[in-house]
Amino acid sequence: MEMASSSANRDQLVPAVRCRLPVAVLAGLAWFAGCRHPEEGAPPPLPTVSVSHPVEREVTDYAKFTARLVAIESTEIRARVSGQIVAIPFQPGSVVRQGDVLVEIDVRPFQVELDARIAEEARAAAQLSLAQIEFKRIERIPPSSRTSHEYDMAAARLQEARAAQAAAAAAVEAARLNVEWCRVVAPIPGRISYKYVTTGDLVTGGIGSGTLLTTVVSVGPIYANFDVDELTVQRIRQRVREGTLKSIEEFNISVWLGLAAEDGFPHQGTINFVDNQVNRRTGTLRVRGLFPNADDALWPGYFARVMVPVSAPHKALLVSERAIATDQGQKIVFVVGADNRVAVRPVRCGALHDGLREIIDGLNAADRVVVSGLLQVRSGLPVEPQSVEMPISAAGSAPTTTRPISAVSSPRNASPEE
Structure with missing residues (x-):
């Protein structure tokens, strides 16, 4: 009787389970479908890049060299006669006039x-x-x-x-x-050095062999001697022959100078001498600039930095250096076309002006240059461009070697890091 009752109960449960199984399956599918994200299957967003048009300016190319300041006049004061020193009336380091008595011999x-x-x-x-x-x-x-x-x-x-x-x-x-x-006088006006002899010393006279008493160097205008490398000399002479640059015989060429403790190149002078041959041992040409020195800031013997124009003023396209990449030794920039797709442009770079690099060839003024996000772009990739101002590096924040077409700027505040 009990076995018959159990069999009857199983027969009643089977139809119920069979009816509930489809409902459970449908509920699971509905739950799975509800857990899926609605954006799965949609295309990813386009990468956003900053673009800017090349800056159009009139610029002048400059070359920078290390210079040594030299007094225009420098003389050694030597004894012309032999005898005993009886008086030395000058003060070491003072400025003397021409004809002032420096040493008296018995x-x-x-x-x-x-x-x-x-x-x-x-x-x-x-x-x-x-x-x-x-x-x-x-x-x-x-x-x-x-x-x-x-x-x-x-x-x-x-x-x-x-x-x-x-x-x-x-x-x-x-x-x-x-x-x-016997009365040794200053042959030139200038600043005198210290006393090489003292009162009571016996000195020997003679032309060229007399005892050295002191030295005098001129004050006021001063020379800056610097050596220009052979390659730069050849480029400048080529431009002179082509008529794109004036020579020193035709035009007073300006040169700018800055000391180690100064920012930029605050002192302006002119080139007044170019040597007649290149030094065979160093491969350089000696050039000399003449600088006014009204404030006595320039002293003989100082090291200095000089900046010399090596081209005539010309219009140029400038871009930020961060926009320039290198591909197997070739400089390239990324530009965004009208269809918002990236294209690669090989370029030829020039000098650095105000933190912007001159592009000699490979760009047009209307091109949109990628200036940030270079690591996420490649040729043919569609992007979302955002127009920004052309970024300028901190080293070129001060006006240096460029000038707007409507105004001429001076490089006297140029950054020494360029």
Whole structure:
């Protein structure tokens, strides 16, 4: 009886399970469908990139070199006569005028010598007068009453007396120069160095070998000597031959200078000398600039940076350096076309101006250049461009070598890092 009752219960459950199974399956499918994200299967968003048009400016290319400042005039003060130093009236490091007394040497021996030479000159003058009287006496005697020997002897004594008088006068002048040289004076105006000798020292005179007493260098305008490499020289000469750049003979070429403790190139001068040949050992050409020095900021011996124009002003397209990439040694930029697809442009780069790199070839003014997001773009990729101003690097934030077409700017505030 119990077995029959269990069989009947199973027969009643089977139809119920069969009816509930489709409902459970449908409910699971509905739950799975409800858990799926609605965006699955939609295309990904386009990458957003910043684009900017190349900056159009009129620029001048500059080359930078290291220079050494040199005084226009520099002289060594040496003793011209030998003797003992009796006075040194100058103050070391001061500015002296031309003719100021710097050193005094004991003049007494030279004054005695001068007095003796003056006496010798007086004696020679007296002998000359006596010889003239004797010659005139012999000359007045008729030729028949004198011998030719007497006449010749009188004439010779006259010539001898004249030569002796001239020699005595020269000796007086030499002695007077020695007396004058006992007072050593400044031959040029300028700043004097320290004292190489002290009072009481014995010095030796001589031309070129006299004891060195001190030195004087001129103040005011100053030279800056710098060496230009051979490649730059050839490029400049090529532009001069082509007529795109004026030579130093045709035009006063400006040059700018900055010291180690200064920002940019605040001092402006002109090139006044170019050497006549390239140094074979260094492969450089010596060039010299002349700079005013009214504020005495430039001292001889300073190292300095100079910036020289190596091209005529010309219009150029400039882009940020962050927009320039390299592909197997070739400089490239990414541009966004009218269809908002990226294209690769090989370019030829020029000099850096105000933090922007000049593009000599490969770009047009209307091109939209990718300036950020370069790592997420490739050729042919559609993008979402956003127009921004052309970014400028911090090194070129100050006006340097470029100028707008409507105005000319000076490079005196140029950044030294360019």
